Each structure stands twice: as structure tokens, then as C-alpha cells.
Amino acid sequence: MDNILEISGLNKKYSDFALKNISFCLPEGCITGFIGINGAGKTTTIRSILGLTNKISGNIKFFGTDMDGNENEIKDRIGIVLDEGCFYDELTLTEMKNVIAPAYKNWCEQDFIDYLERFSLNPKQKISTLSKGTRMKYALALALSHKAELLIMDEPTSGLDPLVRSQLLDILKDYMSKDGKGVFFSTHITSDLDKIADMLIMIHNGQIVFQEEKDQLLDSYRMIKGSTEELDESTRKYFLSIEENSFGFTGVTKQVSEVMARMQDVLAERPTLEDIMLANVEGGKKACYLA
Ligand code: ATP
Numbered sequence: 001m002d003n004i005l006e007i008s009g010l011n012k013k014y015s016d017f018a019l020k021n022i023s024f025c026l027p028e029g030c031i032t033g034f035i036g037i038n039g040a041g042k043t044t045t046i047r048s049i050l051g052l053t054n055k056i057s058g059n060i061k062f063f064g065t066d067m068d069g070n071e072n073e074i075k076d077r078i079g080i081v082l083d084e085g086c087f088y089d090e091l092t093l094t095e096m097k098n099v100i101a102p103a104y105k106n107w108c109e110q111d112f113i114d115y116l117e118r119f120s121l122n123p124k125q126k127i128s129t130l131s132k133g134t135r136m137k138y139a140l141a142l143a144l145s146h147k148a149e150l151l152i153m154d155e156p157t158s159g160l161d162p163l164v165r166s167q168l169l170d171i172l173k174d175y176m177s178k179d180g181k182g183v184f185f186s187t188h189i190t191s192d193l194d195k196i197a198d199m200l201i202m203i204h205n206g207q208i209v210f211q212e213e214k215d216q217l218l219d220s221y222r223m224i225k226g227s228t229e230e231l232d233e234s235t236r237k238y239f240l241s242i243e244e245n246s247f248g249f250t251g252v253t254k255q256v257s258e259v260m261a262r263m264q265d266v267l268a269e270r271p272t273l274e275d276i277m278l279a280n281v282e283g284g285k286k287a288c289y290l291a
Pocket of ligand 1: 015016017036038039041042043045188
């Protein structure tokens with residue numbers, strides 16, 4: 001499997017935040033979820049990869065070609081859906097499309113018309129009157145109408161209702177059914193990725209925590225439940241996070257065999273992606289994710 005995107009040694013600095021030596025790759029044919037809590041560095045990474053903000057250092061290769069010096073050729077091959085959706089509010093959907101389409105060599109008007117119909121978008125509607133979900137669908141219609149081989153989306157599901165989110169996931173599955181495609185999708189709503197992601201990359205405090213295939217990732221962690229009497233200094237160290245209450249404890253571990261060998265009366269369950277993400281955040285508490 002070829003890599004559709006390779007990033008190595010990406011560094012970027014704001015006054016109070018830095019991306020530190022980010023390296024990862026996206027294999028072709030995969031939907032890759034880019035996860036992390038608010039402020040972890042997802043948007044900054046995406047903007048740095050796309051050359052929308054200056055990086056200090058790092059090598060970015062799309063389709064085996066360096067981004068530096070080949071930006072136009074590469075951007076022709078990528079569909080981009082950003083959180084803020086850079087549109088002129090006073091234009092209609094068609095007028096805005098007329099501004100954007102000439103930038104792409106492979107623009108396909110028929111694909112655009114088909115997507116407008118599929119998403120029930122009115123080409124005469126003004127951008128300013130679009131709801132958040134409709135605006136995202138419009139951004140997606142634009143991103144998918146120039147034969148893009150890689151779709152990069154920053155938090156496309158945040159603020160969308162469950163129906164629109166599930167429609168988006170169906171569209172992504174359709175898109176991936178053609179050969180040679182890839183999707184890179186940042187989110188802190190991990191339940192969407194439970195359904196469709198093949199690969200997960202987690203970022204925290206500007207650093208990559210892991211890159212792993214979803215099924216392998218879910219297999220390598222366990223959520224352990226038991227009595228707090230089972231917890232002592234020698235067993236606590238096997239957990240990434242532990243929550244205790246009057247009924248007992250719940251902890252997430254990667255050292256499943258060690259835990260099972262030392263704790264006699266506990267239950268081991270498969271965690272969700274959210275459990276794994278939170279366990280890898282300092283403290284592992286839901287409160288810090290939801291804050
Ligand atoms: P969210 O899920 O909330 O969108 P994120 O993981 O996408 O978060 P970023 O938007 O990349 O996180 O922000 C990472 C950090 O960088 C934050 O602390 C943010 O305040 C800071 N940051 C982002 N943009 C700038 C900027 N233009 N100038 C200074 N600091 C910035």
C-alpha cells in the first residue's frame with residue numbers, strides 16, 4: 001500500500017503552543033481519524049500540512065511529491081473542508097462555485113450538480129443563509145467535485161446533528177469505494193470514527209501519541225472494572241487512567257496480561273475510542289475533555 005501523505009519532523013510554534021516533531025503517514029485506501037481533545041493541535045497540524053500557516057521545519061510529501069515547490073499541482077489533487085469554510089457570505093452557491101472552480105484543472109461540473117442534488121442544496125441560496133450542516137455539505141460538494149484523491153477535513157462533524165453526521169459518513173464510504181483514495185478527518189467526536197475509520201492518529205499537547213489501525217488499537221487496550229481493594233501500588237502502575245468511586249474502580253490499561261495475572265476478581269471489557277483517547281490524556285478524566 002502506497003502512502004498518500006507523509007509528514008516527518010513537522011515543527012511549528014505559536015507564543016503559547018508548539019507542534020513538536022510531528023511525523024505520521026496516511027496509507028492509500030484508508031479513512032484516517034485524527035483525534036485529540038480541544039487545543040491538542042489538530043487544526044494547526046492540518047493548516048501547517050496545507051501550507052496555510054508557516055512551519056519552522058518539516059517535510060510534507062503528498063502522493064510522493066514534496067509539498068514545497070509543488071503546492072498548486074498537489075492542491076489540485078486534494079479536497080479540503082476546513083472548519084471555518086472560507087466563503088463570501090453575500091454570494092449564492094453557484095456564484096461562490098464560479099469563483100472556486102477555475103482554480104482546479106479537473107473541475108467536474110456534473111459531479112458538482114449531482115452533489116447539490118444529493119445534498120438537497122439550492123444553487124440560488126445565499127451562503128449567509130446556510131445552516132451549519134448545510135454549509136458543511138456545500139463545502140463537501142466543492143471538495144468532491146474536482147476528482148480529488150485525498151480528502152482532508154477539519155472537524156467536519158462538530159456542531160452537526162446525528163442525521164447530517166450519518167449522511168456525511170455515508171458519503172465518505174461512497175467516496176472510498178473508488179480505488180486510490182484517502183480521507184484524513186480530524187475530530188474530537190470519536191463515535192463517528194468507531195463507525196468508519198481504518199486508522200487512528202492521536203495528538204496531544206502538540207505531539208503524536210499514537211498511529212495505529214483501529215482494530216489493533218481497540219484490541220490492545222482493555223477497560224478493567226473491579227473492587228478498589230484490588231488496587232495497590234503494584235497494580236496501579238499498569239493503568240493509564242483510573243477512576244474510583246464508592247462502587248469500585250474503572251481503569252484503562254494496555255498491559256492486559258499483567259493486570260489479569262495480578263488482579264483476581266476483575267472484569268475486562270473492550271474500551272471505546274473515546275476511553276482510549278481520554279486514557280492517553282493526562283489524568284484520563286472525562287471532565288478535561290468536556291471542559
Ligand atoms: P479544537 O478541537 O478545539 O479545534 P485543535 O486540536 O484543533 O482544537 P488548535 O486549533 O490546533 O487545536 O490549537 C492548538 C493551540 O494553538 C491552542 O492552544 C490555540 O490557542 C493555539 N493557536 C491556534 N491558532 C493560533 C494562532 N493563530 N496564534 C496563536 N495561537 C494559536
